[in-house]
Amino acid sequence: MGTTEQDDIGRLAGLGEGIEAARGTKPLVAARAQQAGEALFGDEVPVRRGLAALAARRHGVEELVQEHAERGGDPALWADELPEDPALRAAVAHVDLITVSPALATRADLERLVEAGWSPDEIVAISQVAAFTAFQARAIQGLRLIEGREPVGAAAPGRATPGRGRVKSTARTASNGRERPVEYTRELLSWTAWVPPVPTEELTEEQEASFRGKTNGEYFRLLARLPRVLAARTALDAAIFATTEGLPRAERELAAAATSKVTDCVYCASVHARKSAQMSKRPADVDRLLAVSLERDADWLPLETAPLAEGQDARWAAIVEFAAALATTPVSATTAHVDRLRAVGLTDVELTDLVSATAFFAWANRLMLSLGDPYWP
Incomplete structure (x- = not known):
């Protein structure tokens, strides 16, 4: 990102000079966020961009949906209907889950991705896409609010996510057999x-x-x-x-x-x-x-x-x-x-x-x- 080139977050938020100047106090924040997006989407991966558009719909940021659509995202992945391909269907379900209800994700949810044919590297990529989009969405909406503009939502898919109706696990044992915390604490975990x-x-x-x-x-x-x-x-x-x-x-x-x-x-x-x-x-x-x-x-x-x-x-x-x-x-x-x-x-x-x-x-x-x-x- 050059010194005069606006980063994706600033551009999609439509920021004016005042808030851009405030952001400029810590210029590496915009630069490093831009690098993260380029590393994640730099090869214009249609699946990653399609999943990011889905997450952006759930977060209600239409400009972010359109960004991924215009840069080659697979439209089947952010449509109202689930894709027919079993592997893509599993990925969409996982992005739906961890975008809306991340605390309800379980090891079984990752095992479903493995069963659908996704490798460990690809599973990390799917989670990174959903998580990075959550970051971008809040950065865009938060900066707009500072400028005095209320967020304008986008229509989310009407279907229920896989977390609907679940409750958070209160299991006392973690997947490695060790004791698992279920209460909030300031202690080291x-x-x-x-x-x-x-x-x-x-x-x-x-x-x-x-x-x-x-x-x-x-x-x-x-x-x-x-x-x-x-x-x-x-x-x-x-x-x-x-x-x-x-x-x-x-x-x-x-x-x-x-x-x-x-x-x-x-x-x-x-x-x-x-x-x-x-x-x-x-x-x-x-x-x-x-x-x-x-x-x-x-x-x-x-x-x-x-x-x-x-x-x-x-x-x-x-x-x-x-x-x-x-x-x-x-x-x-x-x-x-x-x-x-x-x-x-x-x-x-x-x-x-x-x-x-x-x-x-x-x-x-x-x-x-x-x-x-x-x-x-």
């Missing part, structure tokens, strides 16, 4: 994959470099099956979170924890609630967020997200309310949420940072939830 990660001794130099700075655990060795995508994603993570510009780091972590509560990802919430509590020195406020139990509908979507902000001071309440509403599927945040954030003093630079942190965890949650299990180390 581990994670095990449902499809084989790359064995440590078989990692190529490119795969190792794709997650350098992260732990050599199953999560990153699994995502390293698509090393170019993971390399861009690792760099984007650092560009958003490991910086001093924008929102205070504790509040970026707070947004990540709030997003993880909406998506219902116990693992991600544990990591980022712990960081927010440590950095803010406000563990009681973070624990208050973790303790909220959200009522959910038949698709496991929260009926409302405002309870997550109860008991917080005005600034933290505004941040949590916005992040939680931006994390819903489709997005339920409004310009009124942005008005409240401005009223407690957030600048355009901080607002764009908040959007990035929230959007990134819409991506991270879906990978964690669709590819493996948390467990107690």
